Amino acid sequence: MLKYQQIANEIQQDIEKNDLPQGTKLPVLETLMSQYKTSKSTVIKALSLLERKGLVYQVRGSGIFVRRHNRKGYISFSNQGFSDELSGFDITAKVLELDIQKPSAEVAFNLKIDPEDDVYYVKRIRYINGQTLCLEESYYNKAIVTYLNNEIATGSIFDYISNGLGAKIGFSDMYVHIQKLDENEAQHLGLQTGDPKLFVETIFYLNNGLPFDFSRISYNYEQSQFFFQSTGYSL
């Protein structure tokens, strides 16, 4: 982690620890520089990162202010995707299927691989606070995600990819649809056929631009509500 990321983390922790409400003015740059014992450019980079993360906003000529939203129980749909945003919830998973397959044309296209290459296919139900959150089907490029097993897939596969395999997750493209559950999906989620679902297809890339995971997720409408922030580009 770079210096400015550390400082950004510390400022974020200070905001949370002191439970500062939206609109609270942060100390001026000079005070932050001495408080965190760092240079002006590092403080500015840290604040810029916090602005992009939706944790502060800048009012030109006036200062930097805390940004916080006021509802609980929403899954944050942040710039960084869902992966670490579920950490505030009790998330578990049940693996329904896990095997090595040849990709369909669609999966091969999205993962930019050959139909003869191998993928790990994982189908699982994820639970939030004991309720079904979603039914997930994921296809991992086996050349990148070289090994998976049931135990790993019962936890956070992304934590394993980052920490176990040491791969650096970069960015993602999400395609979001509102649809109706079919009979099979409804059964898995404990809902009725025809009930609403949020259906999300995502391509996840490593930070070198290679796609490693194509996933299709159907969310239980009764359990999933999402929070999404847009940010300005002032800093």
Place this chain on the structure above:
Amino acid sequence: MLKYQQIANEIQQDIEKNDLPQGTKLPVLETLMSQYKTSKSTVIKALSLLERKGLVYQVRGSGIFVRRHNRKGYISFSNQGFSDELSGFDITAKVLELDIQKPSAEVAFNLKIDPEDDVYYVKRIRYINGQTLCLEESYYNKAIVTYLNNEIATGSIFDYISNGLGAKIGFSDMYVHIQKLDENEAQHLGLQTGDPKLFVETIFYLNNGLPFDFSRISYNYEQSQFFFQSTGYSL
């Protein structure tokens, strides 16, 4: 518009004009500096803005690459919110109601105003390519949005607020739910009672942090699909 924003726009236009596919490597910094006749720091700020907008990604030690997604017909759910993302579509609106009201407790809370203050209430149906896109109810703080009429509400209210009133739109908080349409909503959208909807509540803020619009939108599931990018923070 600042210099680096201009350069970012020009790079973006070059990418689009030349239809560069995802993964195309951009010229090195020195080439961009001479091509756009600007300093290194301005080029870096421009590239950083483009990264935050999801238009490029950086691979450390390797270069800057074009980021482009490969599906058409999705409404982009970008960092900057929906407002200018509908520009690629044919959007019209029919105003069902427009008047000045006293806010409910909930509206007053979200707009941080007093129950005795005035709000403009606008209820309208928006159409995309001639189909119902959504049913929208919006509450504007009248102290900020001082005037509205039917003609304005038939077009883009945000364009009017930015260009007509000269207010600077800053950021937003969106709360996203998946629900079922009630009878009245279904009728307005030309769907069946119980059909799925995406229900989005948004608080929009000026760039000075003041909330000016609280809106509740029910999207027609048959017409609305959304694209959402997450970005890294490398630049």
